[in-house]
Amino acid sequence: MLKHISSSNAIVLVLLSFSVACLAKRGEEGAKRGEIVRKIIAEVGPSAFNYHNTTLCNPQIVGSYDACFNSGIRAVGNVDYNLTDPMVTFPVGGEPWGVSLTGPYPDGVTYRISWQTGNHSIGPLDTLVAPDTASMTPVVILTHNGKSIIHKGTALTYKRAYTSAALQSLDYLSPVINHVVLPNLKPGKKYTYMVGMDSMLSKSYTFKTLPLINIYPLRVGLTADIGQTVNSTVTRDHLIASKPHIILNVGDFSYADDYSVTTCDSPFGGPGGTCQPRWDAFATLWEPAWSTTPVISSAGNHEIEYSGINATLSPYDQVFSYPDNYPFLAWSSRYPVPGIVSDFGNINNNLYYATTVAGKIRVIVMNNYYAFGPGTMQYSWAIDELLNKFDRSVTPWLIVMFHSPPYHTLFTHYKEMDCFMSVYEDYFYAAGVDMVLNGHVHAYERTHPMYKYEEDTCGAVYITIGDGGNIEGPYRAFVDQLDPLNNNASFCSELSYNGMGPNENLAAGKMWGPSYQTAWNPPTCQTITFQPSTSVNGGAPLVLMTNSSTLGFCQNSQPLWSAHRDPSFGHGILEILSDTEMTMTWNRNIDGIMSSADGVKLSRVSGCDGKRKSMLKKLRRQSRKM
Ligand SMILES: *[C@@H]1O[C@H](CO)[C@@H](O)[C@H](O)[C@H]1NC(C)=O
Ligand SMILES: *[C@@H]1O[C@H](CO)[C@@H](O)[C@H](O)[C@H]1NC(C)=O
Ligand SMILES: *[C@@H]1O[C@H](CO)[C@@H](O)[C@H](O)[C@H]1NC(C)=O
Ligand SMILES: *[C@@H]1O[C@H](CO)[C@@H](O)[C@H](O)[C@H]1NC(C)=O
Numbered sequence: 001m002l003k004h005i006s007s008s009n010a011i012v013l014v015l016l017s018f019s020v021a022c023l024a025k026r027g028e029e030g031a032k033r034g035e036i037v038r039k040i041i042a043e044v045g046p047s048a049f050n051y052h053n054t055t056l057c058n059p060q061i062v063g064s065y066d067a068c069f070n071s072g073i074r075a076v077g078n079v080d081y082n083l084t085d086p087m088v089t090f091p092v093g094g095e096p097w098g099v100s101l102t103g104p105y106p107d108g109v110t111y112r113i114s115w116q117t118g119n120h121s122i123g124p125l126d127t128l129v130a131p132d133t134a135s136m137t138p139v140v141i142l143t144h145n146g147k148s149i150i151h152k153g154t155a156l157t158y159k160r161a162y163t164s165a166a167l168q169s170l171d172y173l174s175p176v177i178n179h180v181v182l183p184n185l186k187p188g189k190k191y192t193y194m195v196g197m198d199s200m201l202s203k204s205y206t207f208k209t210l211p212l213i214n215i216y217p218l219r220v221g222l223t224a225d226i227g228q229t230v231n232s233t234v235t236r237d238h239l240i241a242s243k244p245h246i247i248l249n250v251g252d253f254s255y256a257d258d259y260s261v262t263t264c265d266s267p268f269g270g271p272g273g274t275c276q277p278r279w280d281a282f283a284t285l286w287e288p289a290w291s292t293t294p295v296i297s298s299a300g301n302h303e304i305e306y307s308g309i310n311a312t313l314s315p316y317d318q319v320f321s322y323p324d325n326y327p328f329l330a331w332s333s334r335y336p337v338p339g340i341v342s343d344f345g346n347i348n349n350n351l352y353y354a355t356t357v358a359g360k361i362r363v364i365v366m367n368n369y370y371a372f373g374p375g376t377m378q379y380s381w382a383i384d385e386l387l388n389k390f391d392r393s394v395t396p397w398l399i400v401m402f403h404s405p406p407y408h409t410l411f412t413h414y415k416e417m418d419c420f421m422s423v424y425e426d427y428f429y430a431a432g433v434d435m436v437l438n439g440h441v442h443a444y445e446r447t448h449p450m451y452k453y454e455e456d457t458c459g460a461v462y463i464t465i466g467d468g469g470n471i472e473g474p475y476r477a478f479v480d481q482l483d484p485l486n487n488n489a490s491f492c493s494e495l496s497y498n499g500m501g502p503n504e505n506l507a508a509g510k511m512w513g514p515s516y517q518t519a520w521n522p523p524t525c526q527t528i529t530f531q532p533s534t535s536v537n538g539g540a541p542l543v544l545m546t547n548s549s550t551l552g553f554c555q556n557s558q559p560l561w562s563a564h565r566d567p568s569f570g571h572g573i574l575e576i577l578s579d580t581e582m583t584m585t586w587n588r589n590i591d592g593i594m595s596s597a598d599g600v601k602l603s604r605v606s607g608c609d610g611k612r613k614s615m616l617k618k619l620r621r622q623s624r625k626m
């Protein structure tokens, strides 16, 4: 049976401005509550769709003028902590370390606490012997209102060849990874906990479960591509200061796979590999944020750790069951998705999921690095979630999260997601997705509500928040900029995959995007699209379709659908105010947390029901035929 989506609740987002009075009031209230005063500096005018803002790369922040235009130049100071740095080291005598909190699970009252014990080990291939985790009993001592309960969990380890397939010579055996599921917690309550094993207990941590009634205002922290540099720490500390009730983390965690085959000391130092100890360092660095606030995440490309995978990946791989080096292995073992209560390290359990935050916010988490086309398991699951399982009268908000952004204007990863969107955008539109959260592109970009490259009050707002501070640096160039280091050629004309530009790829029937992504695409997917020049300055698009004088691959200035873009590091905060209103603020690291570089109020208006309903009907009919 298909559930009916109430038409009176059909949804649209429009952009409203913060009035000056409203700002002043927020400021006073904020100060009274002892919270951070947010100065909203980007005001949206009476016609929200007319708002467009571009901040260009600041040479002082990335280190030089040339660094703004040459991604080969590393951004200044943006390096991972030395593995011996106290910020990322951990005790190896059996004390718990790297504690994180995951949830809420789909029932809204279950959470999970995860941590590590002991050290990893590294040794010649097939010589490392895993400890007997089956005989271990990790526990969480959970205290609420003076009453303590002991919850027992599961311990596991994972092993993977430490180097690339070509040079397999070392194994990495993880520390013991512990997961304890905490069912039936009281909503909206403060809990303290200690974790441990064999009487070796941690310090005491505190967190608050998400409320299920009177949930507003609810603060949701947004991060992605966070990594483990000094810049990551700034993002982390600003995020903590923003006091979110929950963190949505849109993937790319440790960047362990940015390290060379032979060493953990130098990133980008040779053929691809993965430095698994970087996952351990990462767990330590993020504990202060993740042990005290529940986190839900999606997997990014850096979770695949493709290098060394002994498997052929095809668009229709449905279950991973390879002899060695599973994709997503470190991620699945360490940060299983909410919903899992056993068999934690099984990658097949951890690729996509949906959960409900505070009873009102449905979050559907997809994986664009796993088979997603029609006929795949992810597809059947996702369209069922979107067409049948979502009921707006129960959960007024619908957020979809996956790593790679469909709509952004940065040079790197431009238009990588056209295939994915050709499969899913109509479902998003018909279901009335309010917001799509993405990372991957190391910059901030917010779109107006949109659909198929055009502003559309009935479409979703796309937020790219991939600027958490990772070692690869902020992205700095927009496709519509000219490249002064290359005779002012447009960056658009420098775009290339398979050694060719968009037209050549189109002619050759090739896909647009890196192989680890196109490998999961439906084989016949159209991945290269062209649009008319709907940009702030109009004019001719920068790279025209070979057979058209009006359709372009990139526009010649910020596209009309792009509201605010800025190539800097930071984090986001969604403050959900009611069933129909939320504010989105983006907090750049360089401003500190006292002011926000983008702030906007998003509010539902009516008027999309007809359009939605007919599309929904059509898609449901199609899905029944499949
Ligand atoms: C554009 O955003 C920047 C911060 O990213 C801000 O300083 C500037 O005032 C904004 N411009 C407008 C016109 O809102
Ligand atoms: C990263 O941190 C370094 C050191 O504090 C700083 O110089 C640099 O500007 C930061 N980078 C960005 C993009 O914020
Ligand atoms: C890491 O720090 C140690 C101690 O300060 C130092 O000896 C070592 O050279 C550093 N390694 C790198 C790669 O910077
Ligand atoms: C943890 O194990 C690694 C790899 O075997 C080793 O280099 C490191 O010294 C160990 N750490 C401690 C604190 O013993």
Ligand SMILES: *[C@@H]1O[C@H](CO)[C@@H](O)[C@H](O)[C@H]1NC(C)=O
Residues within 6 Å of the ligand: 165, 310, 311, 323
């Ligand atoms: C992958 O593993 C299988 C089974 O162990 C083995 O036969 C095959 O040679 C391996 N392939 C590569 C490329 O290592």
Ligand SMILES: *[C@@H]1O[C@H](CO)[C@@H](O)[C@H](O)[C@H]1NC(C)=O
Residues within 6 Å of the ligand: 484, 487, 488
């Ligand atoms: C590129 O454009 C800038 C700004 O218009 C101009 O100052 C510069 O001379 C141009 N450089 C080249 C190589 O044409």
Ligand SMILES: *[C@@H]1O[C@H](CO)[C@@H](O)[C@H](O)[C@H]1NC(C)=O
Residues within 6 Å of the ligand: 547, 548
């Ligand atoms: C240009 O070529 C594409 C692909 O071959 C085709 O789909 C499109 O209809 C053509 N457009 C025009 C304006 O001829």
Ligand SMILES: [Fe+2]
Residues within 6 Å of the ligand: 225, 251, 252, 300, 301, 302, 403, 439, 440, 441
């Ligand atoms: Fe990424």
